[in-house]
Amino acid sequence: MNAVDQLLHDEFRELFAMLKREGDARAIVLTGGAKRAFSAGGDFDWFPQLRDQTKLDSLRRDAKQIIWDLLDIEVPIVCGLNGSAAGLGASIALMCDLIVMSERAVIVDPHVNVGLVAGDGGAAIWPLLLGPLAAKRHLLLGDPLRADEAVRLGVAVEACAPDEVEARALAWAERIAAQPPLAVRGTKISVNQQLKRALLDSFDLSTSLEIACFLSHDHAEAVDAIKEQRAPKFEGR
Numbered sequence: 001m002n003a004v005d006q007l008l009h010d011e012f013r014e015l016f017a018m019l020k021r022e023g024d025a026r027a028i029v030l031t032g033g034a035k036r037a038f039s040a041g042g043d044f045d046w047f048p049q050l051r052d053q054t055k056l057d058s059l060r061r062d063a064k065q066i067i068w069d070l071l072d073i074e075v076p077i078v079c080g081l082n083g084s085a086a087g088l089g090a091s092i093a094l095m096c097d098l099i100v101m102s103e104r105a106v107i108v109d110p111h112v113n114v115g116l117v118a119g120d121g122g123a124a125i126w127p128l129l130l131g132p133l134a135a136k137r138h139l140l141l142g143d144p145l146r147a148d149e150a151v152r153l154g155v156a157v158e159a160c161a162p163d164e165v166e167a168r169a170l171a172w173a174e175r176i177a178a179q180p181p182l183a184v185r186g187t188k189i190s191v192n193q194q195l196k197r198a199l200l201d202s203f204d205l206s207t208s209l210e211i212a213c214f215l216s217h218d219h220a221e222a223v224d225a226i227k228e229q230r231a232p233k234f235e236g237r
Helices: 006-019 047-051 053-072 088-094 122-130 132-141 147-152 162-177 181-214 217-228
Strands: 028-031 037-039 077-081 084-086 098-102 106-108 158-160
Touching: 006 053, 006 088, 028 162, 037 088, 047 053, 047 181, 047 217, 053 088, 053 181, 077 088, 077 162, 084 088, 088 106, 088 122, 098 147, 098 162, 122 132, 122 181, 147 158, 158 162, 181 217
Parallel strands: 028 077, 037 084, 077 098, 084 106, 098 158
Antiparallel strands: none
C-alpha cells in the first residue's frame, strides 16, 4: 500500500530532485502502483527506528527537501489518486497541480492520531486549500476528505471509478500538455510561490515540533495501541 519507510522516503527525494531538472516533458502523471492505496502514510514498523535523534535530524532535512523540490518541479503534475492518500502521501497529492480521484479514495492526515504534529507540509497546505477552520477539523481529528467533497471544494478536478483513474489523469495531462509550455510553466511557478510562502511560515516549525513528538510517550502509546488493537491512553508527555 506504498507505506512510507526509509526506502520510499529516499526515493521520493531522488524522484523530485530528478523531475525538478526535467526540461522536455509538458506534463507528468503521478499515481500509485498499489491497487488499494496511493500511499498509506508512514510505515508503523519504521516509526520505532525514528526514536534515534541522529536519524530524526536526517529525516527533517530530507522531508524539507522532498517538499521544496516537489514545488520546484516546473512541469505540471496531475495526481492520479488511484486509492487513499495519507500523511506524507496526502501532502504530496495536495501539492500536485491537478488531482483525479478514485470515487473510493480519501485524503487524510492522521499525524495527530498517532501522536505527531502534522509535519510533511500538511500544516501549510490544508489551510490554504480548505481554510483554517476546516483544515483544523481534518488535521486535529484525522477526518478524511472524501472524493465527492474534494471535487465540491475544488481540491480534485474529477472523481471517477477506480479503474478509470489512470486514463482520466492522462486525459487531463494531455489537455495541459497541449497548452503553451512557457506560459504553463511560468503560471505554475507564480502560483507555487504562494505555496512556498506558506511553507516558509510553518514548515520548519511544524517539523521541529513533530520531531519532539517522535520522542514522546504519547506517540509510542499510539503506535502500540494500533498494533495491539486497543484504545490508546494519552498522557501529554
